[in-house]
Amino acid sequence: MSREPARRRGRRRLDLPVAGAERPRRADAVRNRGRILAIAADIVATRGVTALTMNEVAAAAGVGVGTVYRRFGDLAGLIGAVMDERESRLQESFMAGAPPLGPGAPPAERVRAFLHAYVDLLDDYAPLMAVAEATSSTGRFRGGAYAVHHVHLTTLIGEALPGGDAHYLADALLAPLAAGLFVHHRHERGMSTERIKAGLDEIVGGLLTAAPRTASGRAGSGRSPRGGPAGRGEPDQRA
Amino acid sequence: MSREPARRRGRRRLDLPVAGAERPRRADAVRNRGRILAIAADIVATRGVTALTMNEVAAAAGVGVGTVYRRFGDLAGLIGAVMDERESRLQESFMAGAPPLGPGAPPAERVRAFLHAYVDLLDDYAPLMAVAEATSSTGRFRGGAYAVHHVHLTTLIGEALPGGDAHYLADALLAPLAAGLFVHHRHERGMSTERIKAGLDEIVGGLLTAAPRTASGRAGSGRSPRGGPAGRGEPDQRA
């Protein structure tokens, strides 16, 4: 490890036992974690996503490869950690922020706002997220972030479309936001984020009841919310 | 999709280049290609997709790794070649087969039929296709098969929804059919193909069989039974 002088060894643990089952992690571990993340972010910023490899990060951070893998599991995990702050901000916004992203606006509006916000996030991180996606084709769906987004959309869709298969539709709405597809659209086909958002609006507008807010395109044609064939004959089986 | 590194350069053949369009490949090359494909299919069938590696295929086929890479480009290319026959059958069906998949049925119906047919294909090959997708996150969109599907859907959507962004919507409808997501739904969440098809029907139903947007006031009088249970779409859609 490093020769860093021992940190203040005070900290007798006399403090209040923090509310969050805080596991006592070794000081060198947290130090390394922080350094690894900083190095990773720096590599991406200065040399691009393709230069971000576990070996490279480990070498630059002055630790062994094993350390990086133990801390983050795999490349996707490392990338997830790098994006953690940004992701947390997004979650904060749609869970407790101002409408239409946060609570207060009608569900269909919130769905649209969420998709738009996610597009903005993709515009900043898509190349990096695409690498994470490619690590394991099913990996995207295992990550905690995806689960949170899915639950959020499922809830909103359930409210806006009582008879629909909210669980599946949430995945279907998240699918066009795959980083790989976004990169393809944005960087290889030159689509603007506005166009992408408008396209998503078309889908949401058609699927959920049209909302009052008029943005680009789609006119809130009547399309009333009907009950629809409730069951659909498929036993709802959520894990 | 035969996505081979088209080699053969122009030769001054005076003979009629009609009938056999394929000629300039060395006998051992075609022999090796065939053997490699057979071996690859066999490995997948007997030992599963995880056992399918370029090294393994090369060794089993009795050729060098370089040969496999030259012929198929990468793992995704090899997988594409293995699936070529099945893919060709699908293309044949929606380009010149019987309605509603083939020409003759109203566009929205054909879109739905295509998605259903693709789900059936996924049910057989998703694990394999997921590996191909993971090879390169943007790889799926470069392959010839994707391009064909995209063109097809773009055309149909353009007919069914004159004012919409058919190009983007085609990608968006194809996105939920990503092999990785399908595997997640089918093998990890236990969803049935019927449920997946019904979910896709909901999306298509809302997007394409409702009153058109913009000025072209289609007096459809709202009410669109967004795709009910698999099959039975809305019969009010004449050519």
Added chain:
DNA sequence: AACATAATCGGATAGTTATCCGGATGTCAA
């Protein structure tokens, strides 16, 4: 039948991901 040429073959090599486990070190208790 022998030749010239271009295309193919296939092993060596480089770069990555991911795992393993003996050794080093921090943390807590006495």
Added chain:
DNA sequence: TTGACATCCGGATAACTATCCGATTATGTT
């Protein structure tokens, strides 16, 4: 302060993808 032990470190190692290029061989011509 000292000691015991759980945890962490990090290099060695295995497997895989992908590229390169000299050696090999098929093909059409003379």
